[in-house]
Amino acid sequence: MPHLLINLPFIKKVQKVSYQLLYFCQVMKLQTLPKIITVALMVLCMQKTSVAQEKWSFQRCVDYALAHNIDIRQVEMDKRLAALRLKQAKWAQVPSVSGSVNSSLNNGRNINPATNVAENLSFFSSNFSVSAGVELFSWFKIRNQIKSYKKMEELNLMLLNRAQNDMGFNIANAFLQIILASETVKVNESQVRQAQAQLENTKKLVAAGSVSEANQADLEAQLARDSSTLITSKNNLVTSVLQIKALLNLDFETPFEPEIPGEIKNLPMLTLDQVAPEMVFSAALANHPLAKADQMRIESSEYDLKAAKAAMLPTISLFAGISSAYNSTTQQRVYDGTTTEVPIGFIKTTPQTEVYTTTQNFSSSKTPFGTQFDNNFGQNIGATLRIPLLNNWQLRGQVEQTRVQLEKNRLTFEGDKLTLRKDVYTAYANAETALDKYRNAIRIEESSAKAYDFATKRYNVGLLSSIEYLTTQTNLFKAQTDKLYALYDYIFKVKLLEFYRDQKITL
Template sequence: MKQFLYTICFTLGSLSLIAQESQVKQWTFQECLEYAVEHNITIKDAAYTTETANVTLQQSKDSRLPTVNASASQGFKNGQSIDPITSDFVDEQINTTSFGVNASVNLFQGNQIKNKIKQNKLLADQNSLYLEEAKNSIKLSVTQAYLQALYAKEGIAVAEKTLEASTKEVEQAKARLDAGSIAMQDYTDAISQEATNKYNLIEAKNNYEQQIIALKQLLELEPEVEFDIVAPNYKTYTAPILPNKIEVYEAALGMLPEYEAAKLNVDVTEKDLDIAKGNYLPTLALTGSFGTGYTSSQNMSFSNQLDGNLNQTLGLSLTIPIFNSFQTKAEVQKAKIAINQSKLEIISLQKEIYKNVATAYQNALSSQEQLEAAKSASKAAEESYKLAQKKYNLGALSTTDLVVSQNTFTNAQLNYLQAKYLNILYNQLLQFYQGNAITL
């Protein structure tokens, strides 16, 4: 009975594991892109930075509003003193209570508030562009990781077919050894090749799992989440026609957010100059206060004194800068230098963008030529391997020569896969630089 229950539990457990394995979600490339953009922590961090910039913008707008503060105090005095409520000279112990409200608002501050608002608006726009740059960076990283995973997945298929062929060859070699038609060395060569191909299959699977781990991390998936990818149909892949390199570069300048952000940085530094120059101008502020109080030196009730001691003030405050140890002059000079540096950054970024576009273009061109060569080599190696198998079956070819032919075919297949996925990657980069969506 116990054995029967154990069998039932084991069977149910096995079925559960099989069901779980069959439920492993296969992610398409588009699903990976969308999920990464929504969940990647680098993008989230950039989004928080953008939110902070927007809060700073609102803060600078709110600086136009007046500041209002309320105050209250309680004091005790003994001996000769001035009554803080009545301003009378007294020579007795008194206690006082005072209440007040003070307000001030800047009417003019060398246009610094206005320029700071404009600058913070530019910074908010700039951070929005940095957020888009972060999204683009993650998209490119996901594209690269996905293609590497696809390459590794096809590598597993190649390794499995190669191992399957070598296993059959071992069986054939064993039969021929038993029949006395081959030497022991030929048989051991076949066994050695089968073991090598088993090792290659394990390595191919491990490489695929490593690429899956990298892709899962970009998507911010938990380690326990089962993950697999959908392989597009690239059996009859043909390299696309390459676009004009200069046109791609010009399109990149018009769509890359980091380039727009660099141009905005010039405007930001120009506002720094305007703000620094504002320190040369006077500051005008409007101030007002409202107060009342109670003192024990008066023979009046608390409420009557609060009503009778009411006071209000209203005034203008003008501050004219005369000399501040050349601090403003230095700030103006540094702002001018920063403007020139920001313009140099644009030139430097233009060179970097051109380098990236030109590199992607050259790699696409090179991989296209490699693809054609690898395709021809793979077909030739396949025909050669088929011919070698026929000769081997007829006893006209040694196991060593068959192994050499098999390895040549396997390497040719892997070279073709590598050239194919590199060509896909570089062509997708060129599409990206033109502002087109990345599609696999």
């Protein structure tokens, strides 16, 4: 059993801290007990200070979730991809430039590039080229594609806003659950304290002979039940904290102390008159990111349809290029600086005179790379008219697919509007019901408190059995718990309407 205790995580952490403290004392030569105690107290104070700084307010939770939640980060990646696609579509307007180098080593019977005769020889050759092209006119196909991608970028921004708003709402719900769990723990702790006090008073009455021991046994059983309820409520609080840590993508071992408002009733809340369903729906339709995203998707599909239609029309393109070549067999004649006299005939004289002419002497050598590059350098420029006559109906099929997608996006928008209207009216009806339940819970608590007060007085003078007294006490605590749940349920329902109307939530 001791070995198992040593392996517990919190025991290991305590041992680690103690070992570090002992090592620090040895290094600082703090051998005396008072000095060690002083250092230990300093460490404890520092730990308390750090814990006090770890309180998490609602706004801090929202900010942390927006920066670390995995779902939010994935939507941000989608937005970045949409921005990159838009940038790529814009670059389609810029002329394309490409270059190529083709080199080869040839051996055997090949065409001699110098003589254009098939020979058995070995040579090295290279070809160089640079080409450029640009689409001059395509019936605004590229521009419509750019507009479509622009709308898709705005759509992804709306989806990011929706994910951020939903995350804020989920954080608010989880935060309210923590507050509710904390308040429930307080109620159950009060219940346990009252049960303990009543049990102590009953023990005195039993000792005095005023009541029977059965009353004491009943109160002890009630105290055990109340203690069990307290344990359950504390476990619910731990579970609520774990839920919000999961939303925050926060390590479960990280300390988390929520900053709970002093009085939940003082939270800024709208009245039901301020969140009438039709008014909320109109505001939600104008502000809801999903509705805006649907509109962006429709506009993007409209531009896609225009671009698909433009692809079926002729396009005009401009092209230009430069090229050159090199071959290792290419020879050139080089003057060696000498001349030779060559007889060309005779002059009819007596005697005959032979006539000579002077010729320059040349030798053959491999033509240098630079010379060949200059000699073979060429340029070209031209225009292309492309007319899509028959393309297996691929372009026409693309137009029809785009048209169907446009109609589908319009239907999606109409469906989302119907869903949004239904959700708003349902939320309003639930808020009205929650308000009625809360008002009724207040009346039940007041009546239960009066009944419990009367029952306590009668029980103390022996006019009421312990069973009847415990029943009255249980009814009171149940009424208090029901009131708490009704209050938080009403707050959540009103906050939901506030979220639909303003796309934000405050606590």
